[in-house]
Amino acid sequence: MKNKFILSIVLSMAFLFTQCTLVPSGSTSKLDRSKAPKAGEARKVEIANSKSFTLDNGLEVFVVENHKIPQVSYSLVVDYDPIMEGKRVGMLNMFGSMLRRGTETRSKEKLDEEIDxxxxxxxxxxxxxxxxxxxxxxxxxxxxxxDVLYNPSFSEEELTKVRNESLSNLQSLPSSPDEIASNVVAKVNYGNNHPYGEVETEATLNTVKNEDLKDFHQTYFRPNVSYLAIVGDITLEEAKKQAEKYFAKWEKKEVPTIKYDAPKTVEKPQVAISNRAGAVQTVINVTYPVFYPLNSDDYVAARLMNGILGNSGFGARLIQNLREDKAYTYGAYSSLNPDDISSSFKMSASVRNEVTDSAVVQFLYELKRIKDEPVTQVELDRVKASAIGSFVRSLESPQTVANFAINIARYDLPSDFYSNYIQKINALTVQDIQNAAKKYIKPENITIVAVGDQSILIEKLAPFGNIQVYDAFGEMAAQADQRILIGMTADKVIQNYIDKIGGKKWNEVTSMEKAQTMSIAGMQMEQKIYVQNQQKVALEVPKMGMKQIYDGKKAYLVMQGNKQELPAEQANSIKEQTFINPYSQYDKSNGYTIELVGAQVVEDKSVFEIKITHKDYGERLQYFDPKTGLLLKEVSPEGEMTIKDYRKVGTTNLLVPYKMEGNSPQGAYKIDVQEVEFNPTIDAKVFIVE
Structure with missing residues (x-):
């Protein structure tokens, strides 16, 4: 029986913003709303001055006074070179969390209490x-x-909590195509020998030890590679006194510097696929690495070039093409962010499966167009106005001024980099934009990363380059042994499975009770399930006062005594759970069709992939071990679920799984079955909604 349980209903709100234009009485002029209004003259802006000083230990301090409200902020940046985490990938993220988890004299609870x-x-x-x-x-x-800076405790207890949180986040990866795409992009652009190409896994997270955190803290958290911004209702003299009092004793020490080779680009377009079986959309990224530091002479020109292409709202070319003209997607974007080690260029969108290849064609068209053809003056003027507006708005925050000062020091920028920023934008010409495009746009070096249904993607993307298949963590995926398909049909796979778990003995089962625990989003829920075969089903969560029922006709959700009838789609999902007998779940007379799709790899095994379709219950994929015959995994619109720990129920020879793990829209979950009973007498009241 399938294990589905709708845990929450997520409500969303949309807000409509309108803009009204008043026309003077008697005016006969009409606004042409098909054209965007012309940008006005850019106003001159003054950037507040920051003041700075350096402590004897090398800590550079920047002060921005703002006496409007009696508040002060302190922002410390430790500027060490990116490091390779190796077998401990995830250590840096865990370190950042652990700094806030207690000191030698303050527990996490004490810290929280004092701060609150x-x-x-x-x-x-x-x-x-x-x-x-x-x-x-x-x-x-x-x-x-x-105290947090000098004396973090890195306690074993808190490390275990942080690790478990990280592992829990990792469990949701299979249901997040964007995160999978990010992992694959990191690997294809930077490889395994660059810090930007490292990806967290369960194995690397479990390798991190307290000693790793302590060693990193002692080695890299040093004042001579750090910057402190003090912003708010404070004078320079007050800031100096505080800096001396609280940071002068921070001991300086030589910090290792690390240099990395520039990542190599592919010599011709390549395709990288990561499989999400049954996905109805494809996440596309078109990407390559590029050197683009903040202190580049053409930094501003390249930024506006990228804005015209895909990073300036609805006027950008990618949005206009793939969304407004072709209706392939809700959004298509490009990014080119500066980095003094290595940057990457990327175009991205989520599209319907059937237009995956067409969307890639348009991405490549726009890439070639912005490199080979001058942009229009109208496009340039639009992104100029947008960039200037964003810059001016950023100056409303005093923290921005402090960040500018730190950037000038960190990245060896000219002292007038930000004060002349608007002038640099206004001075740009169409030729400057094309020069930047010719330098940074490299259609010949792209990798097309696509996350979706592999069986569709291989056919759709084959014309664009050599295809490599990657797993969710960006590693080369093992390929299934296609020889297991010889002589097999969908009917044979299903019959082998049913024979393995008890065969015709299932026909003797008319009812079932099950007790299980479900863990999700940090909660543990004790659940009871009652089923009358192909008639009724009820799921109870007693401690939450929750009950979900299908009474043979309709489905209901009861919460704290409040009854709600569920819509037909959810009712069908619950109704399918009345099928105790596995024969019923594949029986053509019950409206099911089954298809042997092919062979895939699950948990390092080559397995059969079966597609199951029903007009009311939808479509799902199931994966069966050819050696044991058992069902190992299921993929449905609700998410992925792995199935394990098959056991005999009581004195019967019927096998059921006692452990399930998976991902749903509500997050990663685990189900542990405590007890199963077949053919109990179930009180009819269980299926009645009061």
Missing amino acids: FMGANLITYSRGVYASSLKRHSDNLLSIFS
């Missing part, structure tokens, strides 16, 4: 610490800040 009492914020990450509070609490806040 002040109404303050304190956030840690792998490259620093951010904190803010009212000015009157600033000394207390810095006492905590410096």
